Amino acid sequence: MLGCWRAASAVSAGSGRCAGCVRGLSMAKSKFEYVRDFEADDTCLPNCWIVVRLDGRNFHRFSEQHGFKKPNDDRALHLMTKCAQTVMQELEDIAIAYGQSDEYSFVFKKKSRWFKRRASKFMTHVVSQFASSYVFYWKDYFKDQQLLYPPGFDGRIVLYPSNQNLKDYLSWRQADCHINNLYNTVFWMLVQRSGLTPVQAQDRLQGTLAGDKNEILFSEFNINYNNEPLMYRKGTVLIWQKINEVMTKKIKLPKETEEKEVEVSRTKTKVVPLHCDIIGDQFWEEYPEILAADS
Numbered sequence: 001m002l003g004c005w006r007a008a009s010a011v012s013a014g015s016g017r018c019a020g021c022v023r024g025l026s027m028a029k030s031k032f033e034y035v036r037d038f039e040a041d042d043t044c045l046p047n048c049w050i051v052v053r054l055d056g057r058n059f060h061r062f063s064e065q066h067g068f069k070k071p072n073d074d075r076a077l078h079l080m081t082k083c084a085q086t087v088m089q090e091l092e093d094i095a096i097a098y099g100q101s102d103e104y105s106f107v108f109k110k111k112s113r114w115f116k117r118r119a120s121k122f123m124t125h126v127v128s129q130f131a132s133s134y135v136f137y138w139k140d141y142f143k144d145q146q147l148l149y150p151p152g153f154d155g156r157i158v159l160y161p162s163n164q165n166l167k168d169y170l171s172w173r174q175a176d177c178h179i180n181n182l183y184n185t186v187f188w189m190l191v192q193r194s195g196l197t198p199v200q201a202q203d204r205l206q207g208t209l210a211g212d213k214n215e216i217l218f219s220e221f222n223i224n225y226n227n228e229p230l231m232y233r234k235g236t237v238l239i240w241q242k243i244n245e246v247m248t249k250k251i252k253l254p255k256e257t258e259e260k261e262v263e264v265s266r267t268k269t270k271v272v273p274l275h276c277d278i279i280g281d282q283f284w285e286e287y288p289e290i291l292a293a294d295s
Contacts, residue, residue: 056153081099084130095290096238106126181232
């Protein structure tokens, strides 16, 4: 190792390049370069929306061991959103993201050239940034709960060639959010307030339709499902929005001896969470820039 370092340093001194760069160049010209032929070409097709979806690995066990509230824990949902916002701020070619429960989908622009459109790069960057953010921000949301072990997330990548394909994908995920949340809301009411065991509650709900579940909630627990928080029923949509910020700044005016505080307004583009319907047309009409060809 010492010999390699000396050789690289000697060449570096004459070329003006860093030792690491020279070492990399010499490696590329070595007899071992053939091993790169084993790398699979995973370049994403051009002119397609690139969707990276991640899911919590074995989060049923993770949520139980960390005392998540049932059927929804605001701390966990807000932590997931914070992690997703961090991913979008780091990877600005993400046009929109959607999350619910322990999953999040990130949509990269159709014309994105990030990572030379290599699928493995998109997926690993998103999942690793999200997972590290989950650990980093945990204490901000679970102040009284120690993180017992590091969480895991898996990821997949799917390409959608048309705007309608993408809208249908996001509609599918939001419909899944509604189906799962309605079931979980009724299930946990039966367990927590009616005293049923999980097996008994599962048997009670077997074969029921959405209308049946709504009736159980209303007639037995006086709960109107439509009044449940939108974050639970619709999930979370993350988009880029221009926000006007007003901040206080100290300045020294001409002919003045002391600094004065003045309010300064500036516009910043931020990742903003929304809890709204994305299945209908209203959302897409309100935010047409998301699907714009040159967005």
